[in-house]
Structure formats: C-alpha cells, structure tokens
Amino acid sequence: MSWSFEVTPVDHPDAAQLLREYLDEIASRYYGRQVPEEELDTLLEQHHSRDLVPPTGAFLLAYRDGVLAGCAGVRGATPEIAELTRVFLRKSERGRGGAALLVAAAEDVARGLGATSIRLDTRSDLVEARALYARLGYDEVERFNDNPLAHYFFSKSLVQALSDRV
Template identity: 80%
Template sequence: MTWSFEVTPVDHPDAAQLLREYLDEIASRYYERQVTEEELDAALEEHHSRDMVPPTGAFLLARRDGVLAGCAGLRVVAPDTTELKRVFLRKSERGKGGAALLVAAAEEVARGLGATTIRLDTRSDLVEARALYARLGYEEVEPFNDDPFAHYYFAKPLAPAVPDRV
C-alpha cells in the first residue's frame, strides 16, 4: 500500500471532486440528513477554497496506490502560522494509515509556506478528527475565530524542515 501526496491547483477536477465529497459528508453529518445538491452548491461557494493556492495556501491530493483517496488544504493566516482545513479521506480509504500521513504531508507543505505553527478548528461531532489531531501532537488552544461551526481549536508547533542531505 503506497500513499502519495501532491500539491494540486484547487480548481483541478480531482480537487473539485474531493472538495464536493468532503463538504457533502460534513454538511450531511451536521444536518443529520443528506444535503441537497442546491445546498451543497451554496455551501461550496460560501466555504470556498480559492485561497488555498501559493502564496496564500496550498491544496494537497492524496492517492493510495495511484487512486484518488483524499485531500487537505492550507491557508496562511500570518507569516508564521498556517491553518489546516478540508482534511478528508474517502470512506473506502479510512483505517489504512493515510490520515496521519496526509496531515504530515500538509505539515511539510506548511513549513514550506513559512509556518512555525499550524492550527485548525473542528466540530464537536467530528470525534474521529479530534482523536487524530490529539494523537498527532496537536494541543487544544483558545478559540481563534468566530466560526459558528467550530467547537474545538488545536495548534501544533512545527519543527524547522530538515534539509536533504547530499
């Protein structure tokens, strides 16, 4: 089982597909019903990801054995702070170790964007995500935004990137 991660334009068809799947799942979970296509389209516009491009961010696609598996987004919020957003693995890809690898890949990209701190927010019903972030060394912090869908806030210091050895 081989995982790979690549920074991809957020408007790439694979990125757009995964963002749609991500928002469909979290919105449906929040409303405890399947959201309609119209609701999904409106949510995609309201919670857009257009700024997840260098130099204001980045968007990663995850593949397992070459098959599209998930995504993660980054937004630069200060010269030394990047926010982790849109972390998602398709249901068929969960439980295979990809989530931790995806977050690690996003952390590496955040370092490349100048971050010494990475932070995120999440909802109370996303217990799996909260457990993942705690396991990966993220610590709970005071709220840093007024997002009505955010209930928990986490941050993690990023060690400097280790230069490749020759």
C-alpha cells in the first residue's frame, strides 16, 4: 500500500470533489440527516476554502496506490502558526494508516510556509478526529477562535515534531 500527497489548487476538479464529500459528511453528521444538494452548495460557499492557497496556505490531495483518497488544508494564522483544516479520508480509505500520513504531510507543508506550530479546532461529535490528533501528539489548548461549531482546540509544536523525526 503506497500513499502519496500532492499540493493542489482548491479549484482543481479533484479538490472540489473531495471538499464537497468532506462538507457533505461533516454537515450530515452535524444535522443528523443527509444534506440536500442545494443546501450543500450554500454551505460550500459559506465555508469556502479559497484561502488554502500559496503563499499563506495550501491544499493537499492524498492518494493511495494512485487513487484519490482524501485531503487536508493548511492556512497561515500568523507567520509562525499554521492551522490544519479540511482533514478528510473517504470512508473506503479509513483504517489503512493514511490519516496519520496525511496529517504529517500537512505538517511538512506548514513548516514549508514557515510555521513553528500548528493548531486546529474540531467538534465534540468528531471523536475519531480527536483521538487521531491526541495520538499524533497534539495537545488540547484553550479556545483560540470564535467558531461556534468548534468545541475542542489542539496545538502541536512543529519544531519539536521535526526533531523527533530526525
């Protein structure tokens, strides 16, 4: 099983498709029902990803054995702090070790943007995400934004993480 990651423009058709799948799953879980296409279109516009572009951000596509499998976004919150967002693997790709590799690839992109730490927020119902971030060395921190949908906040030093990998 071979995983690869590629920084891709958010308006690329594969990126747009994965962002749609991501938001469909996230919104459907939140509302406890399947989100209709028209509502999903509105949500995609409201929660756009247009800021995940160089020089202050990036959007990664994940491939397993050459097949599109997932995505992650990185945006610069400050010159030293990056934010991890839009982390998503298709259901068929989960449980194969790709999530940890995808987050590591996003952390490498954040380092390339000059960040020395990375942070994220997540909801209380996304228990799998919270478990993943804790397993990957993210520490729970105080709220750092006013996102009303976020219940948990995490941060990780990228300097320490880099030295741990050497």
